[in-house]
Structures are given as structure tokens and as C-alpha cells.
Amino acid sequence: MNRFKAFVIKEFRHLIRDPRTVFVLFAIPVIQLLLFGFVISTEIKDAKIAILDFSRDDLSEGLVNKILASDYFILETELSNINQIEQAFRSGQVKEVLVIENNFGRNIVHDGAGAVQIITDASDPNIASLLDSYTRNIILDYQQEISNKTQAASTIIDVEYRMFYNEELKSAHLFVPGTMALILMLVCALMTSVSIAREKELGTMEILLVSPLRPLQIVLGKVVPYMVLSFIDMLVIIVIGHFVFGVPVRGATSLLIGTGTLFILLALTLGVMISTISKTQQIAMMISLVGMMLPTVLLSGFIFPLKNMPVVLQAVSLAMPPRWFLQAVKDVMLKGAGIAQIWHYLAIMFGMLLFFIMVSVKKFKIRLD
């Protein structure tokens, strides 16, 4: 135990000696969160809209004029039948279609209620949800105006909302779990593998192996500091996501942290595994970046929805640890899922963890001989 303590102290000394790296490890998640958070909430101007007005009466035209008078929308095209909606979206120009029911004006005057439908292109879910809320606000305003004008007791415009291509608006708050996956991969897999590779490169690994330190102690000693760092990182990300950007934590916090810890262990083991196959820091870095970071970004569903990918890539994504982590964290944070709903994701991650540990131990032994 004494030996192990000496080793861990040494590892922390390396970290302290290199404050820039530590700073970067804490600055990256914060900067990334802020970037994602603010990019997503950017205002939209002059979004192109198509209008399908079945009614064409004073009240419906009044609504159209009011919408087009705002800064948010410009009219791209007027449609005449339902079949053109899909086409309008396919052209890629139109971001939203507003459908006004037949006899809109008459319905409002007679029944006090009219109906419109907002359809958005949710292949970019963030823009879609923004356009939706803009349109709703304008309609609400208009509803108020009509009430005042007609002196009716109440006027209701019933808004029906549909998104095309991404009905559940899946990635609205996904940037928090996504950043978590990315940062934990970076700190755990990259830093651990580089730090072990550094001992090999400098020849100190030889000395360590000749010393009474056991190989397992060496590996654990390498892993401990980064475990601490990444745990802090995880908390920082959750806190900023929650308090700065209002990303909800609907499920149990303990479950969220537990899931994160499992992923941290998984990423650390990956780091150790990478280090067993790389002789230099550079190789370790390359493998981590290309082999770990890119798939985390591209194949986990963080940025690009998995559903829209070719089947082959979807299959590849099944082997990506971040995919399962993302799924579990998303469900816990956004949907308030309990362990009963996510246990299978956790089980898959746990299985991967055991697999990577077995491979690393085997590789480590082979290298010793």
C-alpha cells in the first residue's frame, strides 16, 4: 500500500507540475458548454416560410400578414394543396409551413375558434423549436387582437404542431450529456494513455517494472488522478448545464452520477488498453483522438441523429461506449428515467468494461514477457 501511495503522490506531482494541462482540462468543458449552449439559443431572422391558406378570408390573411410583418419570417412560396408541403421542405429552402384551415374566418366569427397547423423541418431541431415558439407567440397576439375587435368573450385559435423528420425533438438538450461523454473520453482515455505512454517513451517504465511495484499497482496509480479529475469535470458539467442553461435533471441525481462513474471507469480502461498498444505519446494521442474522440462525436448520436444514418454506421455505433452512455444519461436527465428503464444500457456498458479490462490485463502480461 505504501508503494502505491508513493506512486499516486508522484502522479499528482506530475499534474501539479503541469498546471496548464489541468487548466485546459477544466476550461474545455466550460467553454464547450457555453459554446453549445449559446449557439443553440441564437435568435433566428428571416426564416423562409411557406403558407397553405385554405381559407383566404380577411382573418386568415390578417394572420399571414402579421406573421410576415415580423422580422422572423419571409414568404418563400404560397402553396395550394397538401401534397406540396413535403416538396417545399425537400427543396431545403422552407423551414416552416403554416396551414390555415378552411373557413378559418367563419369558424372564428361563428364558433369563436379557428385552427391552424404549424409544420417545421426538425432535421435541425433547435431551429424548428424556435420557429415554432415564435409563430405561436404571433398567433397568440393575433388571437388577442381579434378578441378585442370582435368584442367576443373569447376567441381561440387552436394550434396544432408537427415536426417533420424528428418528431420527438430529440437533441434539444443533448449538448450536456454529449459534452460529458466527450470530456470524460478526453480526460480519461486520452490523458491516461498518454501518461502511460510517456513512461515508456522516457524509459521510466523499465525502472518501474524492475521495481517491486506490481503491474496492477502501476496501472491503478496512473488511473487514480484522472479519475478524480474527470469526476470533478462531470460535476462541473452537470452544474453548469443545470443552472446556466436550465437543462433539467428529472431523474435521480445519484443515478446520473452513478452512470457517469461507470462511463469514467469504462473510458479509463480504454485509455489503459490504448497505452498497451502504443509505444510513444504521439501514437497514444493519435489513437485516442481518431479512435475515441471522433466516434464519440460522430457515432454516438450526440451531434448527428443515429436514426438518419446508413445501417452500417448504425451497426458500428452499437460498439461505441458513448452511445450507451448518452442514451442512459439523456433518459435520466431529460425523461426522468429510473434504473428500471436504463438498466440494459448500464448492463451493456458494464459488459464492455469487463471486456476491456480482460483485454488490457492480457496485453499487459504479454508485453512483460
Added chain:
Amino acid sequence: MAELQTRTEPVITVKNMVKKFGGFVANDNLNFEVFKGEIFGFLGANGAGKTTAIKILSGLSIPTSGEIKVAGFDVYTQTELIKRNIGYMSQKFSLYEDLTIKENFRFYAGVYRVPQKEIMPRMMDALAEVGLIKYKDRLISDLPLGWKQKLAFSIATFHNPGIVFLDEPTSGVDPVARRNFWEQIFKTVQKGTTVFVTTHYMDEAEYCNRVSIMDKGKIVALNSPNMLKAAYKVDNMFDLFLKIVR
């Protein structure tokens, strides 16, 4: 150097040591003993099988067959005990560049379980010996190569191992530093430590009490430098080496 000194007890015994990698025989039936307090030179061209032998003797690798004891412990079953009782210095003078001299000492002292109370006084003694006391808080990366070499040796012998293995400990340093380094080795030997050293400098081979010369996995010569020179009728170790390793 001294001729064959009165033989003390052996600290390394190697009988019929064989190490094969698949069909390749890296160590082909080695037999030798190293005695307490001697400087044993382990020579041979690159690829002759020196590194393989050192790995076995330092508990890193298990031989294919043979009966080998280091510091009284068996290389098959007692590698942990061997590791505790030997020191090792590699040709890279492997110290942690981003740590200070003191921190490097503390780390290795911890790994070899030097009692906490003894660490500082022993470190000061070791640093006094190499004249580096006032630099104890300097980072290793700021030190010249010759100093690193001395420090690497001090650290390799800090836990007072019975045997210290030096793997080409003088590669890359200038002749003056090399001479100084050997002074450091002589001092350590006087304290009763056994030194097992590999080198490619034949002038250094002269400093050894006995040298063995390996060629193609076999030990082809083993005796004191003077006896060897006489036996092969050459003036110096360099000619001897060339004559043997052809």
C-alpha cells in the same frame, strides 16, 4: 584493477540458462557466477543476448530452462523478492524530468519502502557524495546529462541493494563524466554492493574485476581482463573484443 580477489560467496548463480523465443535461442546454455562485492562486466555485441539475460536476472522475464538464483532467490518463483533486493539503472538515466531531484528520491524511496525517517538524511548523504546538495529542488529537466547520470545511479542504489544492474550506464556522456561515474561505482563497491554492468566502451571493461563476453547467445570468454588479454595475446580489451567477436 585488482586481479581475482579472494572469492566471496556468489550472489548470482547461473547454471545452464536457456531462453528461447520460438525457434530463436537468445541465451544458449549460460553458466557463470557473480561474487559479492565484485564489478562484473557483461560484454557482447548488440543482439548477442545481453538484454535477455539481464531481464531474466532482474526478474522481468522467466527463462526457458536452467537453474538461476539472484541474491539467493529463485528467478522462477521469487521474482518479487529479487526485485526488492536489486537496483537497476538503464541507459536512459530514467528520472522524471518534470519532478525535482528531491521528489525523484522520495518517489523511489517510497517504492522501495525506505523508512520515512531515513529518507531525508540518506538523500542528503547521497547528494553530498555527488556534490549536488544545493540543487535538490531543481527540476531534472534543467540538469546536464552527466548530473542526471550520477543521480540515476544514486537513486538505483538508494535502497542499499545487494546487487545493482547497470545497462550501458555511460552511453552518451563525455569522457570526464564517464571517469567520474566510475569513481562513483568504485565507492559503492567498497560498501559491499555487487555491480553487474554492460558497456560498449572497452576502456571501461578494464575497470571490471571480471568480464564475460557474449557472442550469438553464448558466453565465449569469462575471466579477469588481464588473464583474458594474456590468454588471447592482445594488449588491450578492444583488440580482445574484436578477436573474440568476429
